[in-house]
Amino acid sequence: xxxxxxxxxxxxxxxxxxxxxxxxxxxxxxxxKDGFFNKKARELEAVKAKLDAAEKNANQAKDxxxxxxxxxxxxxxRSTREADQKFNDGVSFAVNxxxxxxxxxxMAANAPTTDExxxxxxxxxxxxxxxxxxxxxxxxxxxxxxxxxxxFMNAVQQIPAPDGQESGTVITVYQKGYKLGDKIVRHxxxxxxx
Numbered sequence: 358x359x360x361x362x363x364x365x366x367x368x369x370x371x372x373x374x375x376x377x378x379x380x381x382x383x384x385x386x387x388x389x390k391d392g393f394f395n396k397k398a399r400e401l402e403a404v405k406a407k408l409d410a411a412e413k414n415a416n417q418a419k420d421x422x423x424x425x426x427x428x429x430x431x432x433x434x435r436s437t438r439e440a441d442q443k444f445n446d447g448v449s450f451a452v453n454x455x456x457x458x459x460x461x462x463x464m465a466a467n468a469p470t471t472d473e474x475x476x477x478x479x480x481x482x483x484x485x486x487x488x489x490x491x492x493x494x495x496x497x498x499x500x501x502x503x504x505x506x507x508x509f510m511n512a513v514q515q516i517p518a519p520d521g522q523e524s525g526t527v528i529t530v531y532q533k534g535y536k537l538g539d540k541i542v543r544h545x546x547x548x549x550x551x
Contacts, residue, residue: 445538448493449537459486462482463483501530503527504527505526508541509541511545515548525550527549527550
């Protein structure tokens with residue numbers, strides 16, 4: 358009978374052993390689930406970190422591009438201003454060379470003469486010169502009868518104010534003054550009332 362006991366004992370222990378793997382499988386299953394979720398959470402955190410780094414790099418690149426665009430715009434504006442300034446300096450230099458000729462023509466137009474054709478020719482030449490100066494945006498400084506302004510005029514003499522003239526008013530213009538925009542090409546040379 359003893360052999361039977363061993364047989365009987367074996368089947369009784371077998372079901373316990375068979376039940377034990379099920380419990381171990383169930384116990385191991387939550388760890389597998391936790392491991393799976395932990396792995397996915399770590400992957401998600403890694404993806405978020407990469408995304409944050411990419412956003413940071415994109416923001417830095419955008420900031421750098423905006424700065425570069427602003428620097429280029431400033432450079433373009435400065436270059437345009439400098440080119441305009443150089444052009445105005447060139448026009449100012451050329452006009453400065455021509456003004457004495459215009460002064461001589463103006464004296465010839467105002468000189469007494471009996472030849473009307475001569476006077477008409479000089480006047481027409483002065484009109485053309487005035488149109489050319491106007492096209493270059495060169496303006497004559499109005500001085501006669503105006504209050505003296507040292508920014509635009511040079512006073513060479515002061516005389517007692519004639520009747521009806523206020524003190525500090527320009528009485529006579531010896532030489533016309535010209536300006537190009539805000540830049541003075543030549544100051545007007547004037548006589549001022551005391």
